[in-house]
Amino acid sequence: MLGVLRKMDEEGFAGEMQMREVREGRSEVVQMWGRPESVREEFRQRRSI
Secondary structure (H helix, E strand, O other): OHHHHHHHHHHOOOOOOOOOOOOOOOOOOOOOOOOOHHHHHHHHHHHOO
16 A cells, blocks of 8 residues: 555645545354355345455
């Protein structure tokens, strides 16, 4: 990330950055092998992964 910001500074990009969301913690491990894609999508949606 710092390399990208440094390059943007070198190229003369002007602007402002805002933090939108901060996530921390752990994600539960759930075996998804063999489950249909609809189940996987619902899991990701409910857990916001």
